Amino acid sequence: SEKITVSNFRESKRTGRKITMLTAYDYPTAKIIDQSGIDAILVGDSLGMVVLGYEDTTRVTMEDMVHHTKAVVRGAKRAMVVADMPFLSYHMGIYESVRNAGRLVNEAGCKAIKLEGGEEVVEDIKAIIRAGIPVMGHLGYTPQSINVFGGHKAQGKTFETAKKIYRDALLLQEAGVFAIVLECVPYKLAQFITEKLEVPTIGIGSGAMCDGQVLVIHDIIGMFRDFIPRHTKRYSDVGEVLENSVKSYIKDVTEGVFPTEKNSFTVEDEVIEALEK
Numbered sequence: 236s237e238k239i240t241v242s243n244f245r246e247s248k249r250t251g252r253k254i255t256m257l258t259a260y261d262y263p264t265a266k267i268i269d270q271s272g273i274d275a276i277l278v279g280d281s282l283g284m285v286v287l288g289y290e291d292t293t294r295v296t297m298e299d300m301v302h303h304t305k306a307v308v309r310g311a312k313r314a315m316v317v318a319d320m321p322f323l324s325y326h327m328g329i330y331e332s333v334r335n336a337g338r339l340v341n342e343a344g345c346k347a348i349k350l351e352g353g354e355e356v357v358e359d360i361k362a363i364i365r366a367g368i369p370v371m372g373h374l375g376y377t378p379q380s381i382n383v384f385g386g387h388k389a390q391g392k393t394f395e396t397a398k399k400i401y402r403d404a405l406l407l408q409e410a411g412v413f414a415i416v417l418e419c420v421p422y423k424l425a426q427f428i429t430e431k432l433e434v435p436t437i438g439i440g441s442g443a444m445c446d447g448q449v450l451v452i453h454d455i456i457g458m459f460r461d462f463i464p465r466h467t468k469r470y471s472d473v474g475e476v477l478e479n480s481v482k483s484y485i486k487d488v489t490e491g492v493f494p495t496e497k498n499s500f501t502v503e504d505e506v507i508e509a510l511e512k
């Protein structure tokens with residue numbers, strides 16, 4: 236089957252076919268998600284929490300993103316791989332922004348990048364697109380600013396903040412982004428923005444009217460158990476499967492049930508006998 240590109244995102248906005256996106260951070264997970272028929276795989280900087288064990292995304296580095304994006308790219312044959320630009324990789328001047336976006340494409344092999352923010356990053360976005368790298372925007376709750384927001388809070392509940400998000404969405408569209416993630420935006424505001432925009436919106440915690448949806452893979456399979464975000468849906472409990480598997484292994488080894496002959500290699504008796512002498 237054909238590789239998914241930015242053209243498919245444009246086409247989805249026209250036809251109304253919902254865009255599906257999930258995160259992945261490693262080869263085996265990316266491969267399963269890709270083979271399941273997803274449109275896009277996001278190497279999110281949520282990596283910091285669900286894989287690396289940090290309390291938020293502000294500790295994630297370019298090296299982390301390049302390393303994990305490489306693994307995901309090897310597993311994704313059809314889905315479009317989008318990599319997050321981590322904290323401070325695009326606030327140190329346009330030169331640094333283009334260089335870091337370029338590393339994710341050139342060194343790690345993704346097809347597009349995502350970065351957080353509106354008006355304040357528009358010039359960076361334009362320069363990255365000029366360099367030939369498609370950009371996905373990210374508005375509403377932007378996790379890299381958790382310390383400015385003072386916690387994880389829905390954004391756009393007042394007229395002023397709603398207007399800012401709408402205005403930012405228009406600015407990002409004008410700058411040339413191919414899609415915009417709307418995170419934890421009231422669903423009626425997300426619907427309003429989705430109807431006004433010509434580029435697709437990808438919602439997370441922003442209602443069903445967005446042009447597509449994205450979630451963190453560890454949340455939907457029950458692999459991240461520190462907390463369960465309100466916006467997610469759990470489809471399975473892989474964490475429990477893992478826990479039970481580990482307990483069974485420990486029990487088998489302790490009781491001498493594993494390994495069996497089937498798991499072992501043989502040698503002629505004479506070899507061991509010769510060692511005895």
Ligand code: KIV
Nearest residue numbers: 258279280281416450
């Ligand atoms: O890092 C991430 O996982 C994201 C999302 C939009 C889910 O940015």
Ligand code: NA
Nearest residue numbers: 279280281319
């Ligand atoms: Na992210």
